[in-house]
Amino acid sequence: MTTMPASVPTAVGEALTRIEGRLKVTGQARYAAEFPAPGLAYGWIVPARIARGRVRAIDIDAALALPGVLAVLHHGNAPRLTDAGDATLLVLQDDAVPHWGWPVALVVATTSEQARAAAERIHVTYDEEPHDVVFSAEHAGTYIPDHVNPAQETSTVLGDVDAALAAADVVVDATYSTPNEHNSPMEPHSATARWADGRLEVIDSNQGAFAVRQSLATLFSLDPSAVHVRSEHVGGGFGAKGTARPHVVLAAMAATVLQRPVRVTLTRQQMFSLVGYRTPTVQRVRVGADASGRLTALDHLAYSQTSRVLEFTEQTAIYARVMYAAGALRTDHRVVALDVPTPRWMRAPGEAPGSFAVESALDELAEQCGIDPVELRARNEPDVEPATGRPFSSRNLRTCFTEGARRFGWAGRDARPGVRRDGRWLLGTGTAAATYPARVTPSTATATAEADGLFTIRITASDIGTGARTALTQIAADALRVPLERVRVLIGDSDFGQAQLAGGSLGTGSWGFAITEACRALRTELDGGATVPPDGLTARADTAERVQALPALSRHSYGAQFAEVAVDLSSGEVRVRRMVGIFAVGRVVNPLTARSQLVGGMTMGLSMALHEEAILDPVFGDVVNHDLAGYHVATNADVPPIEVDWVDDADDVIPTGTKGLGEIGIVGAAAAIANAVWHATGARHRDLPIRPDRVLFS
Amino acid sequence: MREFGYDRATDVAGAIALLGADPHAHYLGGGTNLVDLMKLGVEAPTRLVDVSRLPLAGIEVLPDGGLRIGSTASNSDIAAHPDVRRRFPAVAQAVLAGASGQLRNVATAGGNLLQRTRCPYFTDVTKPCNKRVPGTGCPARDGEHHNHAILGASVQCIATHPSDFAVGLVALDARVTVQESDGPREIPLEEFYRPVGSTPERETVLGPGALITGIVLPGLPIAARSRYRKVRERASYAFAIGSIAAALHVTDGTVTEVRIALGAVASRPWRARAAERVLLGAPVGADAFADAADAELAAAQPLRDNAYKVPLMRNLIVTMLSELAEAPGR
Structure with missing residues (x-):
């Protein structure tokens, strides 16, 4: 007989394939829209076709006369809801249209096709009001928000930034921008609601069934125990399914009115106006340094947009609060409310766009100081978290850079831009740091x-x-x-x-x-x-x-991103040839799925650098390229070999010793690529994505 | 629900008879574009006549060294065909540059020529569009038009034709064979698409009920050294923002034969006749190539956000001709 020792942790650290992997690849794992339900009816959203105004009238007679149509819900007849702290969920409550695509009615029919056909027969007349959908940092309506997502300080000030900038040997003062980006998970949002045994039973595609339950309970004035939400398998979210979205509210409404199961599934096009996206940003970064590249000032001011429905301010400038020792540090945010869908979380909200600006500015500083970008970052490692003075629980950024530089072959890099060529391609390499909070x-x-x-x-x-x-x-x-x-x-x-x-x-x-x-x-x-x-x-x-009771430590994951790009100046094409990402993410529970998360994050960062951009039509207020043919995410052919690994990062503040790694892979990736494009061509790209037309005119 | 009739034709005469005089009936090939447009509500045919199984999938060598590509040949079969690859490499390269493997497996030759523009206003029934609903206006002109036409457009429409295949074909003098109710007809591809003018909704010269039966590539020796290059915003699965098919023949330092066609610049695959005229008889070299590009693009009318296409196309013309001039065996 063998005796098991008192502690034999063996499972953590094993590279296991997904437990439900076989179910998924054989189609047996059911996603939200795939559960059968007897008597199931289908809801189809009628989206607003103005960007701002009021619904004057809804003619539903033609729709109701069509075969299979069970009901048309609109603000005149829909159940009243109680605000659950998220006004984007208060659908069909009044005649106001806050943006293009806002639901003005829901048609319910016995088949999805009937519901859609009826939805197209509903005639809505509007009292249209002048709308305002164009974001810019100069917008007259820009204001200082009370806080930034989720509940962080809008601004932090340490020292006298302006004086430090005035006294600096070297100053970088540059403005960066990132566009509307849409999460675009493969599985569209879907919810099926029904009443059974006095409970509202919901199958939903979301990132948190408990939060959705709480929202539904409040919205429908139900005891939380009377709401049951399940989401066994979810086909991606990237933040777009973080909390309840309108589809689940509409499904619950219709199930309540009709007292039968109702499913509401969004179309890809509807996802562009109803589930959130990453706000566009404009970011001014000012960096002051002495001649040896030591930062004396870092000033990051970020502009973003929100809707008139719900204030959401992306925490774009928080990145600098953590990253570098600067004598003076200021981070600040401005936001403007427009007649647009509400921006929400998208993979690494704050850090993803913020790191693009700060890590690009650092590369510009390295260029001006004549210091290697890896060395520049090493020289500015802080002893404590810069904005708060909190001690770090662990900070292994330098180790990431050392290991990343070794794997990438960074040593001996010729810093001169625009001097390496492979046929029609100019070649360059770039790097950037990454961080993401490790909260619990x-x-x-x-x-x-x-x-x-x-x-x-x-x-x-x-x-x-x-x-x-x-x-x-x-x-x-x-x-x-x-x-x-x-x-x-x-x-x-x-x-x-x-x-x-x-x-x-x-x-x-x-x-x-x-x-x-x-x-x-x-x-x-x-x-x-x-x-x-x-x-x-x-x-x-x-x-x-x-x-x-956890100690008040600065607890973050870190990473070093490296990229090699090829740029054809005659066509504007940019191709990423390889990427290396080395991360400090605490303990890694499953190396196989951890690597997938990091590779996926870096891939999304590549996509952010070169491809992703939702284009809003100023006349209609609608995203013009509202499908995956028009909204380009990186294809397999765009993605080069990506090498990912992690360094020892012991940090046992919490029992798992983990820091989370779903988001850090995207952080810094776009900056590394943009910095590599500069190294290849000598042209700075401060606006994402780095499109062919921008390269042609650079 | 939007119901429609479906018939499957087994021969050309039967297909034409099945379609009859119904202006709301459509032929259905691979369906990779038409079915999408039906889902979007852009097309609402009352009846589909499925021609994908007509016995027109062959690719055969003609006595003059040319090729006849049957209209139902799949894009994949065209790209993989040894004679297409050897004798008309620009055509094979163009086909492979389009869509995805899955789409190319079902998309047909005839359907490729007749695919509709991907202008986002055309494909969205909630927006005005002169091509979709004549007289409603063109929001692209002041709106999103970064991938719209710089040549041959009109006030009514600035949409581009999305095909790669057709660019390769038009450079190499392809002809379209068509069966109409009164008999067969052969149309040079260059004349197949109508100028936009004030009728952007009328895209081709096909008569009512006409059926494309094939494409003829004449036996041009120069075609064997033709090339296609496509520039797009991602490495795969995107329409061109600029493309070029070209072939060049030089004798004793003088251009003696040249063919150039451009894609993603106009409502049709654009044969660059002005550039060809400049080049023919000119001494080969970068100066001539630049002069040719400038001659072709002199007529360009770029808008706010597609002006980059002028230098892009200029660079593509010069680069492509330079590469062809330097290629062995020219």
Whole structure:
């Protein structure tokens, strides 16, 4: 007989394929729009076709006369909702049209095709008002927001930035811009709602079933226990499914009115106006340094847009609060409310656009100072978090650069721009740093020892394609000190209780914390001789107090991005030839899925650098290229070999030792590419994406 | 629901009979464009006559060394055909530069020629569009037009033709064979598309009920050294923002034969006749190539956001001709 040692954590660190992988590739895993339901009806949204004004009249007679049509909901007859703190969900409540695409009616019919045909027969007349949809930093309506997403300070000031800039040996003063970018997950948003046994039962595509439950309960004035939201498999979100979106509200409305199951699935086109996107930004960055490249001043002022429905201010300038030691540091935000859809979270909100500006400016500084960009960053490593003075829990940015530079072959790089050629292509290399906060929030979980010797974990986590289910199983197995095969993790069910949503790179740490606590409590009970009754023995954990008691440290992941590009000045084409990303992300639970997240983030950063841009028509207020033929995301042919790895980054502030890695891969990637384009051509690209026309005219 | 009839034709005469005089009926080839437009509500045919299984999928060598490409040959088959690749490389390269492998497997030769513009206002029924609904206006002119026409456009319409294939064909004097109700007809591809003028909704010279049966590439020795290059905003699965098909023959330092066609610049594949005229008989070299490009682009009427196409096309013409001039075996 062999005795298991007291602690044999073996599952964490294993490169496991996804537990549900076979179900997904064989089509057995059901996504939200795929669940059968007896008597299912289909809702089709009628979107507003003005950018601002009021609905004067809705003629629904022709639609109602069509076969299969069950109801047309509009502001005159829809159930009244209670504000749940998100006005984008208050659909069909009044006649106001705040932007193009806002739902003005929902047609429900027995088939999706009937609903759509009827929706096209609904005649809406509007009282149109002059609209204002064009974002610019010079917009007269620009104002200082009370806070930036989610609840961070709008501005921070340390020292006298203007005086430091005036006294600096070298100054970079440049303005950068990033466009509207849309999350564009593969799976469109879909929700199916029905009433059963006095509960509102909802199957929804989201990143957090518990948050959606809470919103629905408030909106429909229901006891939260009377709402049940499930989201077992989710086909991507990138933030666009972070909280409830209008489709789930409309499905619940229609199910309530009709007292039958109703499904509302968005079209790709509708996603461009109803589920959020990354705001365009304009960012002025001023950097002052002494001749040796040591920063004396860093000033980052970011402009972005929000809607008139809900204020959302992207935290674009927070990047500089963490990154570099500068004698004087100022970060600030401005926002303008326009007649446009509400911008929301998109992978690394704040850090993704903010890092493009700051890391580009640092490259410009390196050029002016004649210092290698890697060395410049090393010279400006802070001892504590610059804006707050908080100690770092761990900061291994230098290690990332050292290892990244070694793998990339950075040493001996000729800093001169525009001197390397391969046929018609000019070649260049670039680098940039990356950071993303490693936060943790309270969550609850249960761990159950089953009578058959297996263990069941229940947590309202969400696996949006990241591999969360698999990673949590690994964490649970180790905490229980049992083999993986004996652990089953159930997620995506709001009945499992409050938990962090899948966003902000918060999932694995927050969920893993609660799971670890629950599993340890159960292990203690079992080790203490507790017997397992026929219906199982359950331990429950709520990490609220533990999270509250965590030390006030600056806890971040870091990374070093490297890119090589080829630029054809005669055609404007830019091709990325290779990328290397080395990251410090705490403990890595599953190297296989972790690598996928980082490669995916860097790929999205490449896409941000070269391709992604939603174009708003100023006359209509609509995104013109509102489908995946017009809104270009990188194709396989655009994506070169991407080498990803991580350095040792021990950081055991939380039990999992993880820092989250869903977002950091996109941070800095666009700057590394833009810096490489400068190195290739000698032309700075301060506006994304780096399109052929911009290269041609540079 | 929007219902429509569906018939499958088994021979050319049958297809024409099935379509009859119904102005709201359409032939259906691979459906890669028409079906999309039906989903978007841009097209609402009452009836589809499926011609994809007509016995017109062959690709055969003609006695003059040319080729006949049947109208239902798939784009993939065209690109892979040894005689297309060897004798008309620009055509094979152009086909491969378009769409995706999956789309090329079903898209037909005839359908490729008849595909509609991807102007975002044309494909969105909530917007005005003179091509879709004559007289409603053109929002692209002041709106989003970064990939619109710089040549041969009109006040009514600045949309471009999206085909790569057609650019290769028009450079090499391809002709379209057509069956109309009163018999067969052969139309040079260069004359197949109508000028935009004030009737952007009328795109080709095809009569009512006409069916494309094939494409004839004449046996031009120069075609074997033709090339196609496409510039787009991502490396795959995007329409051109500028493309060129060209072939060049030089004798004793003088251009003795030249063919140039441009894509993504006009409502049709644009045969660069002005450039060809400048080059013919000129001493080969960068100066002549630049003069030729300037001659062709002198007529360009760029708008606010597509002015980059003028230097882009100039560079493409000069680069392509330079490469052809330097290529072995010219």
